[in-house]
Amino acid sequence: MIQHVDLSQVVDAAPARVVVTRDTSGEVTNVGFDLSGLPRVDAMLVGRPVVEVPALVEHLCGICPAAHHLAGVRALESLAGSAVVPPTAVAVRRLLHYASVIAIHATSLIVTHQDEALALRRFAKAVMTAAGSPGHFPSTAVPGGVVAPVDASQRDLCVALAADTLLVAQRLAERELSAVALPDLFNGADVALVDDDGYVDLFGEFLRATASDGSLVIAGARADQWDELVAEAVPGSSAPRPYLKPLGSGSGAYRVGPVAQLRVGVMPTPVAASFQQMWRQSGGGAASARAVVTVHAVEAIAWLLGTPGLDEGPVRTDWSSDLPAAVGVGWVDGARGLLVHRYSTTENSRVAAATILTPTAQNEPWLGELLRAAVGDTTGDEARAGLEEAIHEADPCLPCSSAPAGAMDLVVDTVSASTAVKGA
Amino acid sequence: MCIAFPVEILDITPGPMPMGHVDHAGERVSCCLAYVPEAQIGDFVIVQNGFAMDVIDAQSVAESLAAFDELAGHVPAA
Numbered sequence: 001m002i003q004h005v006d007l008s009q010v011v012d013a014a015p016a017r018v019v020v021t022r023d024t025s026g027e028v029t030n031v032g033f034d035l036s037g038l039p040r041v042d043a044m045l046v047g048r049p050v051v052e053v054p055a056l057v058e059h060l061c062g063i064c065p066a067a068h069h070l071a072g073v074r075a076l077e078s079l080a081g082s083a084v085v086p087p088t089a090v091a092v093r094r095l096l097h098y099a100s101v102i103a104i105h106a107t108s109l110i111v112t113h114q115d116e117a118l119a120l121r122r123f124a125k126a127v128m129t130a131a132g133s134p135g136h137f138p139s140t141a142v143p144g145g146v147v148a149p150v151d152a153s154q155r156d157l158c159v160a161l162a163a164d165t166l167l168v169a170q171r172l173a174e175r176e177l178s179a180v181a182l183p184d185l186f187n188g189a190d191v192a193l194v195d196d197d198g199y200v201d202l203f204g205e206f207l208r209a210t211a212s213d214g215s216l217v218i219a220g221a222r223a224d225q226w227d228e229l230v231a232e233a234v235p236g237s238s239a240p241r242p243y244l245k246p247l248g249s250g251s252g253a254y255r256v257g258p259v260a261q262l263r264v265g266v267m268p269t270p271v272a273a274s275f276q277q278m279w280r281q282s283g284g285g286a287a288s289a290r291a292v293v294t295v296h297a298v299e300a301i302a303w304l305l306g307t308p309g310l311d312e313g314p315v316r317t318d319w320s321s322d323l324p325a326a327v328g329v330g331w332v333d334g335a336r337g338l339l340v341h342r343y344s345t346t347e348n349s350r351v352a353a354a355t356i357l358t359p360t361a362q363n364e365p366w367l368g369e370l371l372r373a374a375v376g377d378t379t380g381d382e383a384r385a386g387l388e389e390a391i392h393e394a395d396p397c398l399p400c401s402s403a404p405a406g407a408m409d410l411v412v413d414t415v416s417a418s419t420a421v422k423g424a
Numbered sequence: 425m426c427i428a429f430p431v432e433i434l435d436i437t438p439g440p441m442p443m444g445h446v447d448h449a450g451e452r453v454s455c456c457l458a459y460v461p462e463a464q465i466g467d468f469v470i471v472q473n474g475f476a477m478d479v480i481d482a483q484s485v486a487e488s489l490a491a492f493d494e495l496a497g498h499v500p501a502a
Contacts, residue, residue, distance in 0.1 A: 062478075110458050
């Protein structure tokens with residue numbers, strides 16, 4: 001099914017829409033968030049040369065272009081089998097990824113901590129430039145590697161900013177951790193990427209899933225196992241209800257993003273690991289999780305900038321765009337969580353089917369639970385503040401997420417259970 | 425998937441939280457310019473969530489519009 005993009009919804013923000021379903025006695029039976037403002041472009045990609053897909057998608061999603069860029073290039077490499085990306089190229093890709101995470105997390109701070117947010121974004125911009133992406137749309141990665149190593153003078157500029165930026169990020173984390181967090185009532189799983197030792201790795205090659213009690217559901221699966229890990233209950237929908245296949249469609253709902261990243265494993269950088277312990281003791285809200293992940297991203301960049309060989313090759317291995325008919329999956333753990341590109345191709349290297357699974361779509365069940373808790377037993381506008389808080393917590397990539405507290409354009413529609421069933 | 429679109433800045437109101445109007449398909453739409461202190465009238469910016477996220481160059485504008493033209497078919501007249 002082809003979906004057209006309503007551009008008026010992009011600039012002139014549509015209200016957030018929460019749908020409360022009640023039965024004939026007035027009891028709340030369901031609370032959901034309307035994700036129809038998030039079009040799926042998957043069907044529009046069919047028939048196109050697959051090598052063009054990453055660039056097309058990153059230009060449509062202008063908010064996380066680096067995440068789409070990197071996940072897309074990884075998916076192309078996956079189509080070709082195993083591409084051995086040189087260490088320098090991996091480091092340059094990581095710089096771009098961590099910087100993009102910082103830039104996006106800074107967005108949520110602009111209203112409350114403007115100077116700090118701008119400092120974080122300046123640092124992120126300098127790092128992205130050093131990683132070969134000076135413009136808004138990234139130009140760092142190519143299948144098999146990257147275009148160029150880091151320029152030594154740009155690296156030095158980033159090094160000069162790193163220490164102060166880490167202090168800014170630490171101050172923000174301390175403030176966020178001292179604030180009262182929403183209780184975490186989500187009883188689904190948490191999913192994030194890890195390294196081969198099980199540490200949290202936003203650019204990791206292994207997917208880990210833990211249940212709400214912390215027990216392992218998936219210890220560490222590779223991207224080429226994706227079809228065994230996750231399925232969509234409503235394929236192609238804006239709200240596809242993905243679930244972990246090992247748990248089944250009934251109980252396999254999961255969450256991605258900073259909260260999941262801090263719950264699945266230990267942070268590999270020391271300052272963030274220390275904050276992570278405080279975060280766990282504090283009850284673990286999403287705003288403070290974003291701040292802790294930001295600290296980690298700054299630390300990771302500082303460490304990468306100090307690694308030898310960052311400014312010299314080799315930076316790519318041979319890669320042929322003459323691809324077999326195959327399935328390729330690429331992923332990154334971005335600012336809002338796991339982003340997955342899955343392409344299947346025809347014999348002539350065109351897209352037979354594509355799936356772009358976003359963090360917002362994966363977090364819809366979590367947001368639904370938060371909204372339901374916010375509605376509670378209330379019947380009217382008294383739930384409004386709680387609903388706003390719930391939406392800020394899950395942070396869907398929609399216009400409502402950036403609204404200051406109390407200023408969200410929010411519509412609450414109440415429907416009867418019989419109407420909801422009829423409309424389903 | 426979230427969508428972001430390049431638009432041209434028509435005016436800027438300076439301040440602690442600078443605001444501006446952008447041209448969206450011939451309509452003046454308000455957005456926050458706090459993230460792009462370097463932005464000038466006539467620049468193109470990527471806007472989402474009511475915030476201008478970045479100033480983009482002419483080539484990026486053309487690439488972005490081409491992507492929408494190709495896939496969405498709903499590119500408004502400039």
